[in-house]
Amino acid sequence: MSKTFSVVFVTSEAAPFSKTGGLGDVAGSLPPALAARGHRVMVVVPRYAEYEGPKDTTIEVDLMGNTVRYYLHQWKGVDWVFVDHPSYMRPGGIYSDAYGTYGDNQFRYMLLCLAALEAPLQLPINGSTYGEDIVFMANDWHASLVPVYLGAKYRPGGVYQDARTILAIHNLRHQGVYPPYTFGGLGLPGNWYQCLEFQYPPHQRQGSYEEEGRSVNHLKAGITTADRVVTVSPGYADEIQTPLGGWGMEFLIADRSYVLNGIVNGIDMHEWNPETDQHLAKRYGISNFSQGKNENKLALQRELALAEDPNVPMIAFIGRLDYQKGADVLLQAAPWIMSQGVQLVCLGMGDPALENGLRWLEGFPNGRGWVGFNVPLSHRLTAAADILLMPSRFEPCGLNQLYAMRYGTVPVAHYTGGLKDTVVNFNPWTDGGTGWTFSPCEAGGLIQAVDNALHTYREHPDSFKSIQKRGMVRDSSWDKAAQQYEQVFTWAKIDKPYVG
Numbered sequence: 001m002s003k004t005f006s007v008v009f010v011t012s013e014a015a016p017f018s019k020t021g022g023l024g025d026v027a028g029s030l031p032p033a034l035a036a037r038g039h040r041v042m043v044v045v046p047r048y049a050e051y052e053g054p055k056d057t058t059i060e061v062d063l064m065g066n067t068v069r070y071y072l073h074q075w076k077g078v079d080w081v082f083v084d085h086p087s088y089m090r091p092g093g094i095y096s097d098a099y100g101t102y103g104d105n106q107f108r109y110m111l112l113c114l115a116a117l118e119a120p121l122q123l124p125i126n127g128s129t130y131g132e133d134i135v136f137m138a139n140d141w142h143a144s145l146v147p148v149y150l151g152a153k154y155r156p157g158g159v160y161q162d163a164r165t166i167l168a169i170h171n172l173r174h175q176g177v178y179p180p181y182t183f184g185g186l187g188l189p190g191n192w193y194q195c196l197e198f199q200y201p202p203h204q205r206q207g208s209y210e211e212e213g214r215s216v217n218h219l220k221a222g223i224t225t226a227d228r229v230v231t232v233s234p235g236y237a238d239e240i241q242t243p244l245g246g247w248g249m250e251f252l253i254a255d256r257s258y259v260l261n262g263i264v265n266g267i268d269m270h271e272w273n274p275e276t277d278q279h280l281a282k283r284y285g286i287s288n289f290s291q292g293k294n295e296n297k298l299a300l301q302r303e304l305a306l307a308e309d310p311n312v313p314m315i316a317f318i319g320r321l322d323y324q325k326g327a328d329v330l331l332q333a334a335p336w337i338m339s340q341g342v343q344l345v346c347l348g349m350g351d352p353a354l355e356n357g358l359r360w361l362e363g364f365p366n367g368r369g370w371v372g373f374n375v376p377l378s379h380r381l382t383a384a385a386d387i388l389l390m391p392s393r394f395e396p397c398g399l400n401q402l403y404a405m406r407y408g409t410v411p412v413a414h415y416t417g418g419l420k421d422t423v424v425n426f427n428p429w430t431d432g433g434t435g436w437t438f439s440p441c442e443a444g445g446l447i448q449a450v451d452n453a454l455h456t457y458r459e460h461p462d463s464f465k466s467i468q469k470r471g472m473v474r475d476s477s478w479d480k481a482a483q484q485y486e487q488v489f490t491w492a493k494i495d496k497p498y499v500g
Protein backbone atom coordinates (compact mmCIF):
# COMPACT_ATOMS: atom_id res chain seq x y z
CA MET A 1 0.00 0.00 0.00
CA SER A 2 1.45 3.38 -0.92
CA LYS A 3 -1.05 6.14 -0.17
CA THR A 4 -2.47 6.71 3.27
CA PHE A 5 -5.83 8.36 3.95
CA SER A 6 -7.40 10.39 6.72
CA VAL A 7 -10.57 8.46 7.44
CA VAL A 8 -13.50 9.68 9.54
CA PHE A 9 -15.76 6.78 10.44
CA VAL A 10 -19.24 7.99 11.45
CA THR A 11 -21.35 5.48 13.34
CA SER A 12 -24.23 5.29 15.80
CA GLU A 13 -22.47 2.56 17.83
CA ALA A 14 -18.95 1.25 18.38
CA ALA A 15 -17.96 -1.70 20.58
CA PRO A 16 -16.86 -1.95 23.32
CA PHE A 17 -18.33 1.48 24.18
CA SER A 18 -21.76 0.92 22.66
CA LYS A 19 -23.18 -2.11 20.88
CA THR A 20 -26.58 -3.47 19.98
CA GLY A 21 -25.42 -5.64 17.09
CA GLY A 22 -22.98 -6.19 14.28
CA LEU A 23 -22.52 -2.51 13.37
CA GLY A 24 -20.99 -1.98 16.82
CA ASP A 25 -18.58 -4.86 16.25
CA VAL A 26 -17.50 -3.53 12.85
CA ALA A 27 -17.09 0.05 14.12
CA GLY A 28 -14.96 -1.30 16.96
CA SER A 29 -12.64 -3.38 14.81
CA LEU A 30 -12.38 -2.07 11.21
CA PRO A 31 -11.01 1.38 12.24
CA PRO A 32 -8.10 -0.16 14.24
CA ALA A 33 -7.36 -2.44 11.28
CA LEU A 34 -7.17 0.59 8.98
CA ALA A 35 -5.02 2.45 11.52
CA ALA A 36 -2.66 -0.53 11.71
CA ARG A 37 -2.16 -0.15 7.95
CA GLY A 38 -0.93 3.41 8.39
CA HIS A 39 -4.07 5.50 7.92
CA ARG A 40 -5.06 8.31 10.27
CA VAL A 41 -8.43 7.18 11.57
CA MET A 42 -11.08 8.94 13.63
CA VAL A 43 -14.32 7.33 14.80
CA VAL A 44 -17.16 9.74 15.60
CA VAL A 45 -19.88 8.23 17.78
CA PRO A 46 -22.36 9.60 20.34
CA ARG A 47 -21.37 9.70 24.01
CA TYR A 48 -24.20 7.57 25.38
CA ALA A 49 -22.61 7.11 28.81
CA GLU A 50 -19.73 8.36 30.93
CA TYR A 51 -17.09 6.03 29.54
CA GLU A 52 -13.82 5.52 31.31
CA GLY A 53 -11.02 6.86 29.17
CA PRO A 54 -12.41 9.58 26.89
CA LYS A 55 -11.38 13.06 28.05
CA ASP A 56 -13.23 16.32 27.53
CA THR A 57 -11.43 18.30 24.81
CA THR A 58 -13.35 21.39 26.04
CA ILE A 59 -14.11 22.14 22.41
CA GLU A 60 -17.70 23.23 21.94
CA VAL A 61 -19.41 23.66 18.62
CA ASP A 62 -22.75 25.24 17.85
CA LEU A 63 -24.69 23.14 15.37
CA MET A 64 -27.89 24.82 14.27
CA GLY A 65 -28.43 26.22 17.76
CA ASN A 66 -27.38 23.03 19.58
CA THR A 67 -24.12 22.95 21.47
CA VAL A 68 -22.10 19.74 21.36
CA ARG A 69 -18.80 18.94 23.06
CA TYR A 70 -16.20 16.42 21.94
CA TYR A 71 -14.54 13.83 24.18
CA LEU A 72 -11.37 12.20 22.87
CA HIS A 73 -9.87 8.80 23.53
CA GLN A 74 -6.77 7.49 21.79
CA TRP A 75 -6.77 3.73 21.70
CA LYS A 76 -5.69 0.98 19.30
CA GLY A 77 -4.14 3.64 17.06
CA VAL A 78 -7.53 5.30 16.51
CA ASP A 79 -8.87 8.70 17.62
CA TRP A 80 -12.25 7.90 19.20
CA VAL A 81 -14.31 11.06 19.27
CA PHE A 82 -17.44 10.96 21.43
CA VAL A 83 -20.04 13.60 20.70
CA ASP A 84 -21.62 14.88 23.87
CA HIS A 85 -25.15 16.26 23.85
CA PRO A 86 -27.96 15.89 26.41
CA SER A 87 -30.05 13.87 23.94
CA TYR A 88 -27.54 10.98 23.87
CA MET A 89 -27.18 10.07 27.54
CA ARG A 90 -30.33 8.26 28.58
CA PRO A 91 -31.16 5.56 31.09
CA GLY A 92 -32.65 3.30 28.38
CA GLY A 93 -30.93 1.70 25.41
CA ILE A 94 -29.09 3.41 22.59
CA TYR A 95 -32.06 3.76 20.26
CA SER A 96 -35.04 2.92 22.46
CA ASP A 97 -36.30 2.13 25.93
CA ALA A 98 -39.21 0.20 27.41
CA TYR A 99 -41.61 2.71 25.84
CA GLY A 100 -40.31 2.14 22.32
CA THR A 101 -38.00 3.87 19.86
CA TYR A 102 -37.02 7.40 20.92
CA GLY A 103 -39.12 10.04 19.19
CA ASP A 104 -36.13 12.29 18.55
CA ASN A 105 -33.77 9.80 16.84
CA GLN A 106 -33.89 11.77 13.63
CA PHE A 107 -32.60 14.81 15.49
CA ARG A 108 -29.99 12.81 17.45
CA TYR A 109 -28.42 11.35 14.30
CA MET A 110 -28.70 14.56 12.31
CA LEU A 111 -26.61 16.09 15.10
CA LEU A 112 -24.12 13.23 14.88
CA CYS A 113 -23.65 13.90 11.15
CA LEU A 114 -23.16 17.62 11.67
CA ALA A 115 -20.74 17.00 14.56
CA ALA A 116 -18.77 14.50 12.44
CA LEU A 117 -18.37 17.04 9.66
CA GLU A 118 -17.04 19.67 12.09
CA ALA A 119 -14.67 17.36 14.00
CA PRO A 120 -11.91 17.14 11.36
CA LEU A 121 -11.98 20.91 10.94
CA GLN A 122 -12.09 21.92 14.60
CA LEU A 123 -10.44 19.26 16.75
CA PRO A 124 -6.68 19.51 17.11
CA ILE A 125 -5.42 15.97 17.73
CA ASN A 126 -1.72 15.39 18.39
CA GLY A 127 -1.01 18.95 17.37
CA SER A 128 -3.04 19.17 14.15
CA THR A 129 -6.57 18.93 12.88
CA TYR A 130 -7.42 16.26 10.32
CA GLY A 131 -8.22 19.02 7.85
CA GLU A 132 -10.33 18.84 4.70
CA ASP A 133 -8.72 16.00 2.77
CA ILE A 134 -10.91 13.33 4.33
CA VAL A 135 -12.57 10.07 3.39
CA PHE A 136 -15.82 9.97 5.37
CA MET A 137 -17.21 6.52 5.99
CA ALA A 138 -20.88 7.01 6.84
CA ASN A 139 -22.48 3.90 8.29
CA ASP A 140 -26.17 3.07 7.79
CA TRP A 141 -29.03 5.56 7.89
CA HIS A 142 -27.80 7.21 11.08
CA ALA A 143 -24.82 8.68 9.24
CA SER A 144 -26.46 9.06 5.84
CA LEU A 145 -26.76 12.84 6.07
CA VAL A 146 -22.96 13.18 6.01
CA PRO A 147 -22.75 13.23 2.19
CA VAL A 148 -25.89 15.36 2.06
CA TYR A 149 -24.56 18.13 4.31
CA LEU A 150 -21.18 17.90 2.62
CA GLY A 151 -22.81 18.57 -0.74
CA ALA A 152 -25.38 21.09 0.45
CA LYS A 153 -23.56 23.10 3.11
CA TYR A 154 -19.79 22.66 2.86
CA ARG A 155 -18.81 22.30 -0.79
CA PRO A 156 -20.76 25.36 -1.96
CA GLY A 157 -18.68 27.37 0.54
CA GLY A 158 -15.44 25.95 -0.84
CA VAL A 159 -14.85 23.55 2.08
CA TYR A 160 -14.10 19.81 1.71
CA GLN A 161 -13.38 20.01 -2.01
CA ASP A 162 -10.98 17.07 -1.72
CA ALA A 163 -13.11 15.06 0.68
CA ARG A 164 -15.01 11.99 -0.48
CA THR A 165 -17.84 10.05 1.12
CA ILE A 166 -18.44 6.31 1.28
CA LEU A 167 -21.82 5.06 2.48
CA ALA A 168 -21.55 1.66 4.16
CA ILE A 169 -24.82 -0.28 4.25
CA HIS A 170 -24.90 -2.84 7.05
CA ASN A 171 -28.64 -3.33 6.86
CA LEU A 172 -30.89 -1.92 4.17
CA ARG A 173 -34.03 -2.66 6.13
CA HIS A 174 -33.50 0.23 8.54
CA GLN A 175 -33.69 3.41 6.49
CA GLY A 176 -34.55 6.29 8.83
CA VAL A 177 -38.02 7.12 7.48
CA TYR A 178 -39.82 10.25 8.74
CA PRO A 179 -42.75 12.47 7.78
CA PRO A 180 -42.07 15.00 5.01
CA TYR A 181 -42.55 18.00 7.32
CA THR A 182 -39.44 16.97 9.31
CA PHE A 183 -37.34 18.13 6.36
CA GLY A 184 -37.67 21.66 7.72
CA GLY A 185 -35.75 20.67 10.88
CA LEU A 186 -32.72 19.40 8.97
CA GLY A 187 -31.42 22.84 8.05
CA LEU A 188 -31.05 22.04 4.37
CA PRO A 189 -31.79 24.38 1.48
CA GLY A 190 -35.33 23.81 0.17
CA ASN A 191 -34.12 22.50 -3.18
CA TRP A 192 -32.58 19.50 -1.39
CA TYR A 193 -36.00 18.15 -0.43
CA GLN A 194 -36.11 15.90 -3.51
CA CYS A 195 -32.89 14.29 -2.40
CA LEU A 196 -34.51 13.05 0.80
CA GLU A 197 -38.01 12.34 -0.44
CA PHE A 198 -38.86 8.74 -1.13
CA GLN A 199 -42.03 7.03 -2.21
CA TYR A 200 -42.48 3.39 -1.36
CA PRO A 201 -44.76 1.34 -3.57
CA PRO A 202 -48.23 1.32 -1.94
CA HIS A 203 -47.94 -2.23 -0.54
CA GLN A 204 -44.76 -1.33 1.35
CA ARG A 205 -46.03 1.80 3.07
CA GLN A 206 -46.19 1.63 6.85
CA GLY A 207 -46.36 5.07 8.48
CA SER A 208 -49.50 7.19 8.16
CA TYR A 209 -47.54 9.93 6.37
CA GLU A 210 -46.49 7.37 3.80
CA GLU A 211 -50.12 6.79 2.91
CA GLU A 212 -49.88 10.10 1.16
CA GLY A 213 -47.08 8.50 -0.76
CA ARG A 214 -44.24 10.59 0.59
CA SER A 215 -41.63 10.39 3.29
CA VAL A 216 -38.21 11.74 4.16
CA ASN A 217 -35.78 8.83 3.93
CA HIS A 218 -32.24 9.31 5.24
CA LEU A 219 -30.74 6.19 3.71
CA LYS A 220 -32.11 7.06 0.29
CA ALA A 221 -30.42 10.45 0.59
CA GLY A 222 -27.13 8.74 1.46
CA ILE A 223 -27.36 6.27 -1.42
CA THR A 224 -28.01 9.01 -3.93
CA THR A 225 -25.32 11.44 -2.74
CA ALA A 226 -22.35 9.38 -1.49
CA ASP A 227 -19.37 9.14 -3.81
CA ARG A 228 -19.34 5.38 -3.39
CA VAL A 229 -21.51 2.76 -1.69
CA VAL A 230 -20.19 -0.29 0.10
CA THR A 231 -22.08 -3.15 1.62
CA VAL A 232 -20.80 -5.96 3.76
CA SER A 233 -20.65 -8.86 1.30
CA PRO A 234 -20.72 -9.34 -2.49
CA GLY A 235 -23.79 -11.56 -2.11
CA TYR A 236 -25.73 -8.80 -0.36
CA ALA A 237 -24.49 -6.23 -2.90
CA ASP A 238 -26.24 -8.33 -5.56
CA GLU A 239 -29.40 -8.94 -3.53
CA ILE A 240 -30.07 -5.29 -2.72
CA GLN A 241 -30.32 -4.56 -6.43
CA THR A 242 -33.27 -6.94 -6.72
CA PRO A 243 -36.85 -6.77 -5.43
CA LEU A 244 -36.00 -9.68 -3.11
CA GLY A 245 -33.48 -7.70 -1.08
CA GLY A 246 -33.96 -4.10 -2.10
CA TRP A 247 -36.68 -3.07 0.37
CA GLY A 248 -38.20 -0.87 -2.33
CA MET A 249 -34.86 0.77 -3.19
CA GLU A 250 -33.51 -1.79 -5.64
CA PHE A 251 -33.83 0.52 -8.63
CA LEU A 252 -31.99 3.35 -6.85
CA ILE A 253 -29.20 1.03 -5.84
CA ALA A 254 -28.97 -0.61 -9.24
CA ASP A 255 -28.61 2.90 -10.66
CA ARG A 256 -25.41 3.25 -8.64
CA SER A 257 -24.11 -0.26 -9.22
CA TYR A 258 -20.99 1.10 -10.91
CA VAL A 259 -19.85 2.56 -7.56
CA LEU A 260 -21.17 -0.28 -5.38
CA ASN A 261 -18.87 -2.86 -3.79
CA GLY A 262 -19.46 -5.77 -1.43
CA ILE A 263 -16.69 -6.36 1.11
CA VAL A 264 -17.04 -9.23 3.58
CA ASN A 265 -16.55 -8.13 7.19
CA GLY A 266 -13.64 -9.32 9.23
CA ILE A 267 -13.77 -10.05 12.94
CA ASP A 268 -11.83 -8.86 15.95
CA MET A 269 -9.31 -11.71 16.12
CA HIS A 270 -8.30 -10.78 19.69
CA GLU A 271 -11.75 -10.56 21.18
CA TRP A 272 -12.87 -13.73 19.43
CA ASN A 273 -9.93 -16.03 20.01
CA PRO A 274 -10.60 -19.36 21.79
CA GLU A 275 -6.93 -19.52 22.85
CA THR A 276 -7.14 -16.34 24.92
CA ASP A 277 -10.87 -15.78 25.54
CA GLN A 278 -11.31 -14.72 29.17
CA HIS A 279 -14.96 -15.73 29.20
CA LEU A 280 -14.32 -19.43 28.63
CA ALA A 281 -14.14 -22.18 31.25
CA LYS A 282 -11.35 -23.74 29.19
CA ARG A 283 -9.30 -22.04 26.50
CA TYR A 284 -8.31 -24.11 23.49
CA GLY A 285 -6.70 -24.06 20.08
CA ILE A 286 -6.67 -26.18 16.96
CA SER A 287 -4.51 -28.88 18.59
CA ASN A 288 -6.90 -29.60 21.48
CA PHE A 289 -10.25 -28.24 20.31
CA SER A 290 -12.27 -31.44 20.90
CA GLN A 291 -11.25 -31.64 24.53
CA GLY A 292 -11.48 -27.86 24.99
CA LYS A 293 -14.98 -27.68 23.54
CA ASN A 294 -16.12 -30.62 25.66
CA GLU A 295 -14.99 -28.89 28.84
CA ASN A 296 -16.78 -25.71 27.81
CA LYS A 297 -19.88 -27.74 27.02
CA LEU A 298 -19.85 -29.41 30.44
CA ALA A 299 -19.40 -26.04 32.15
CA LEU A 300 -22.31 -24.51 30.23
CA GLN A 301 -24.52 -27.55 30.85
CA ARG A 302 -23.84 -27.10 34.56
CA GLU A 303 -24.51 -23.36 34.36
CA LEU A 304 -27.82 -23.86 32.55
CA ALA A 305 -28.87 -26.97 34.50
CA LEU A 306 -28.82 -29.20 31.43
CA ALA A 307 -27.89 -32.90 31.59
CA GLU A 308 -24.09 -33.01 31.84
CA ASP A 309 -22.84 -35.11 28.95
CA PRO A 310 -20.15 -34.05 26.46
CA ASN A 311 -21.47 -36.52 23.90
CA VAL A 312 -24.84 -34.82 23.49
CA PRO A 313 -24.66 -32.48 20.48
CA MET A 314 -25.27 -28.90 21.56
CA ILE A 315 -27.02 -26.67 19.02
CA ALA A 316 -27.02 -22.89 19.51
CA PHE A 317 -28.69 -19.74 18.21
CA ILE A 318 -27.49 -16.21 19.05
CA GLY A 319 -29.05 -13.10 17.63
CA ARG A 320 -31.48 -10.22 17.65
CA LEU A 321 -35.00 -11.60 17.74
CA ASP A 322 -36.59 -10.05 14.69
CA TYR A 323 -37.90 -10.90 11.25
CA GLN A 324 -34.40 -10.79 9.77
CA LYS A 325 -32.84 -13.45 11.96
CA GLY A 326 -35.54 -16.09 11.36
CA ALA A 327 -36.00 -16.99 15.03
CA ASP A 328 -39.61 -17.89 14.16
CA VAL A 329 -38.34 -20.41 11.60
CA LEU A 330 -36.09 -21.86 14.27
CA LEU A 331 -38.97 -22.06 16.76
CA GLN A 332 -41.04 -23.96 14.19
CA ALA A 333 -38.23 -26.45 13.77
CA ALA A 334 -37.42 -26.58 17.50
CA PRO A 335 -39.73 -29.48 18.51
CA TRP A 336 -38.16 -31.69 15.82
CA ILE A 337 -34.64 -30.56 16.72
CA MET A 338 -35.19 -31.26 20.42
CA SER A 339 -36.53 -34.72 19.61
CA GLN A 340 -33.14 -35.70 18.15
CA GLY A 341 -31.27 -36.30 21.41
CA VAL A 342 -29.59 -32.88 21.35
CA GLN A 343 -29.55 -29.81 23.54
CA LEU A 344 -30.84 -26.57 22.01
CA VAL A 345 -29.65 -23.32 23.61
CA CYS A 346 -30.83 -19.94 22.29
CA LEU A 347 -29.69 -16.46 23.31
CA GLY A 348 -31.46 -13.35 22.08
CA MET A 349 -33.68 -10.40 22.72
CA GLY A 350 -36.04 -8.27 20.68
CA ASP A 351 -39.60 -8.95 19.53
CA PRO A 352 -41.64 -9.82 22.67
CA ALA A 353 -43.46 -12.68 20.89
CA LEU A 354 -40.15 -14.27 19.91
CA GLU A 355 -38.79 -13.68 23.41
CA ASN A 356 -41.76 -15.70 24.67
CA GLY A 357 -40.84 -18.33 22.11
CA LEU A 358 -37.41 -18.61 23.71
CA ARG A 359 -39.01 -18.89 27.15
CA TRP A 360 -41.20 -21.69 25.81
CA LEU A 361 -38.03 -23.68 25.05
CA GLU A 362 -37.31 -23.71 28.78
CA GLY A 363 -40.27 -26.07 29.22
CA PHE A 364 -38.28 -28.85 27.52
CA PRO A 365 -35.64 -30.72 29.53
CA ASN A 366 -33.12 -30.22 26.71
CA GLY A 367 -34.10 -26.70 25.62
CA ARG A 368 -32.91 -23.37 27.00
CA GLY A 369 -33.84 -19.85 25.96
CA TRP A 370 -31.86 -17.00 27.52
CA VAL A 371 -33.69 -13.74 26.93
CA GLY A 372 -31.40 -10.71 27.12
CA PHE A 373 -28.17 -9.27 25.77
CA ASN A 374 -25.22 -11.09 27.30
CA VAL A 375 -21.82 -10.84 25.62
CA PRO A 376 -19.93 -13.21 28.00
CA LEU A 377 -22.64 -15.85 27.50
CA SER A 378 -22.43 -15.41 23.72
CA HIS A 379 -18.72 -16.32 23.96
CA ARG A 380 -19.34 -19.30 26.26
CA LEU A 381 -22.13 -20.62 24.07
CA THR A 382 -20.10 -20.21 20.89
CA ALA A 383 -17.32 -22.26 22.49
CA ALA A 384 -19.59 -24.91 23.99
CA ALA A 385 -21.85 -25.59 21.02
CA ASP A 386 -21.14 -28.05 18.22
CA ILE A 387 -23.53 -26.42 15.75
CA LEU A 388 -24.71 -22.80 15.35
CA LEU A 389 -27.99 -22.11 13.56
CA MET A 390 -28.41 -19.00 11.41
CA PRO A 391 -31.81 -19.21 9.70
CA SER A 392 -31.62 -15.50 8.75
CA ARG A 393 -34.15 -14.51 6.08
CA PHE A 394 -31.55 -12.06 4.84
CA GLU A 395 -28.08 -11.42 6.19
CA PRO A 396 -25.90 -8.62 4.84
CA CYS A 397 -22.79 -10.32 6.19
CA GLY A 398 -23.36 -11.97 9.57
CA LEU A 399 -20.66 -12.17 12.19
CA ASN A 400 -21.81 -15.04 14.37
CA GLN A 401 -21.00 -17.64 11.71
CA LEU A 402 -17.47 -16.20 11.53
CA TYR A 403 -17.10 -16.32 15.34
CA ALA A 404 -18.52 -19.85 15.35
CA MET A 405 -16.09 -21.14 12.74
CA ARG A 406 -13.14 -19.69 14.64
CA TYR A 407 -14.33 -21.59 17.73
CA GLY A 408 -14.74 -24.90 15.89
CA THR A 409 -18.53 -24.60 15.90
CA VAL A 410 -20.16 -25.59 12.64
CA PRO A 411 -22.66 -23.14 11.11
CA VAL A 412 -25.95 -24.29 9.60
CA ALA A 413 -27.17 -21.25 7.68
CA HIS A 414 -29.70 -20.04 5.16
CA TYR A 415 -28.02 -19.61 1.77
CA THR A 416 -28.31 -15.84 1.59
CA GLY A 417 -26.22 -12.63 1.51
CA GLY A 418 -22.97 -12.85 3.44
CA LEU A 419 -23.80 -16.32 4.72
CA LYS A 420 -23.50 -17.73 1.21
CA ASP A 421 -20.18 -15.90 0.81
CA THR A 422 -18.68 -17.25 4.03
CA VAL A 423 -20.16 -20.70 4.75
CA VAL A 424 -19.13 -23.38 2.26
CA ASN A 425 -21.57 -26.27 2.14
CA PHE A 426 -20.04 -29.58 3.24
CA ASN A 427 -19.28 -31.93 0.37
CA PRO A 428 -18.87 -35.50 1.65
CA TRP A 429 -17.29 -36.64 -1.64
CA THR A 430 -14.41 -34.19 -1.55
CA ASP A 431 -14.41 -33.68 2.23
CA GLY A 432 -14.56 -29.92 1.67
CA GLY A 433 -16.70 -27.21 3.24
CA THR A 434 -17.15 -25.41 6.52
CA GLY A 435 -20.83 -25.97 7.33
CA TRP A 436 -24.27 -26.56 5.87
CA THR A 437 -26.45 -24.14 3.93
CA PHE A 438 -30.11 -24.48 3.04
CA SER A 439 -32.68 -22.65 0.95
CA PRO A 440 -35.45 -21.50 0.96
CA CYS A 441 -35.59 -20.20 4.51
CA GLU A 442 -38.22 -22.56 5.89
CA ALA A 443 -38.40 -24.93 8.85
CA GLY A 444 -38.27 -27.94 6.48
CA GLY A 445 -34.98 -26.82 4.94
CA LEU A 446 -33.49 -26.05 8.34
CA ILE A 447 -34.53 -29.48 9.64
CA GLN A 448 -32.96 -31.22 6.69
CA ALA A 449 -29.69 -29.33 7.12
CA VAL A 450 -29.61 -30.04 10.87
CA ASP A 451 -30.33 -33.70 10.11
CA ASN A 452 -27.32 -33.80 7.78
CA ALA A 453 -25.13 -32.10 10.37
CA LEU A 454 -26.21 -34.50 13.13
CA HIS A 455 -25.74 -37.51 10.89
CA THR A 456 -22.19 -36.39 10.13
CA TYR A 457 -21.52 -35.60 13.82
CA ARG A 458 -22.63 -39.07 14.90
CA GLU A 459 -21.75 -41.34 12.00
CA HIS A 460 -18.72 -39.61 10.49
CA PRO A 461 -16.97 -37.88 13.38
CA ASP A 462 -13.73 -37.55 11.43
CA SER A 463 -15.51 -35.63 8.68
CA PHE A 464 -17.18 -33.44 11.29
CA LYS A 465 -13.79 -32.71 12.87
CA SER A 466 -12.29 -31.78 9.53
CA ILE A 467 -15.18 -29.34 8.96
CA GLN A 468 -14.44 -27.82 12.38
CA LYS A 469 -10.74 -27.52 11.59
CA ARG A 470 -11.32 -25.85 8.24
CA GLY A 471 -13.53 -23.31 9.99
CA MET A 472 -10.94 -22.67 12.69
CA VAL A 473 -8.16 -21.87 10.22
CA ARG A 474 -10.33 -19.74 7.92
CA ASP A 475 -8.83 -16.25 7.62
CA SER A 476 -11.50 -13.96 9.04
CA SER A 477 -9.10 -11.16 9.97
CA TRP A 478 -9.83 -7.58 9.00
CA ASP A 479 -6.64 -7.16 7.05
CA LYS A 480 -8.03 -8.52 3.78
CA ALA A 481 -11.16 -6.37 4.08
CA ALA A 482 -9.09 -3.31 5.06
CA GLN A 483 -7.14 -3.66 1.81
CA GLN A 484 -10.39 -3.78 -0.15
CA TYR A 485 -11.59 -0.63 1.63
CA GLU A 486 -8.33 1.07 0.66
CA GLN A 487 -9.08 0.22 -2.93
CA VAL A 488 -12.52 1.81 -2.60
CA PHE A 489 -11.01 4.95 -1.01
CA THR A 490 -8.57 5.16 -3.90
CA TRP A 491 -11.33 4.87 -6.50
CA ALA A 492 -13.36 7.51 -4.66
CA LYS A 493 -10.44 9.91 -4.83
CA ILE A 494 -9.84 9.25 -8.51
CA ASP A 495 -13.39 10.23 -9.44
CA LYS A 496 -14.69 13.79 -9.19
CA PRO A 497 -17.07 14.42 -6.26
CA TYR A 498 -20.46 12.98 -7.13
CA VAL A 499 -22.38 15.91 -5.62
CA GLY A 500 -21.57 19.57 -5.16
Ligand SMILES: Nc1ncnc2c1ncn2[C@@H]1O[C@H](COP(=O)(O)OP(=O)(O)O[C@H]2O[C@H](CO)[C@@H](O)[C@H](O)[C@H]2O)[C@@H](O)[C@H]1O
Binds near residue numbers: 021022170347374396
Ligand atom coordinates in the same frame (compact mmCIF):
# COMPACT_ATOMS: atom_id res chain seq x y z
N1 LIG B 1 -28.62 -11.45 22.87
C1 LIG B 1 -27.36 -11.23 22.56
N2 LIG B 1 -26.40 -11.29 23.50
C2 LIG B 1 -25.10 -11.05 23.18
N3 LIG B 1 -24.68 -10.75 21.96
C3 LIG B 1 -25.59 -10.68 20.99
C4 LIG B 1 -26.97 -10.92 21.22
N4 LIG B 1 -27.65 -10.75 20.07
C5 LIG B 1 -26.73 -10.44 19.14
N5 LIG B 1 -25.50 -10.40 19.69
C6 LIG B 1 -24.24 -10.05 19.04
O1 LIG B 1 -24.48 -8.99 18.14
C7 LIG B 1 -23.71 -9.19 16.96
C8 LIG B 1 -24.68 -9.42 15.82
O2 LIG B 1 -23.99 -9.28 14.65
P1 LIG B 1 -24.54 -9.72 13.24
O3 LIG B 1 -23.55 -9.29 12.24
O4 LIG B 1 -24.80 -11.19 13.25
O5 LIG B 1 -25.95 -9.03 13.07
P2 LIG B 1 -26.64 -7.57 12.99
O6 LIG B 1 -27.89 -7.88 12.29
O7 LIG B 1 -26.73 -6.95 14.31
O8 LIG B 1 -25.69 -6.66 12.09
C9 LIG B 1 -25.83 -6.02 10.81
O9 LIG B 1 -24.53 -5.47 10.55
C10 LIG B 1 -23.50 -6.45 10.56
C11 LIG B 1 -22.19 -5.72 10.41
O10 LIG B 1 -21.96 -5.29 9.12
C12 LIG B 1 -23.73 -7.50 9.51
O11 LIG B 1 -22.76 -8.53 9.67
C13 LIG B 1 -25.13 -8.09 9.63
O12 LIG B 1 -25.38 -9.00 8.58
C14 LIG B 1 -26.16 -6.98 9.68
O13 LIG B 1 -27.47 -7.49 9.79
C15 LIG B 1 -22.82 -10.37 17.24
O14 LIG B 1 -21.64 -9.93 17.83
C16 LIG B 1 -23.66 -11.17 18.24
O15 LIG B 1 -22.90 -12.05 19.01
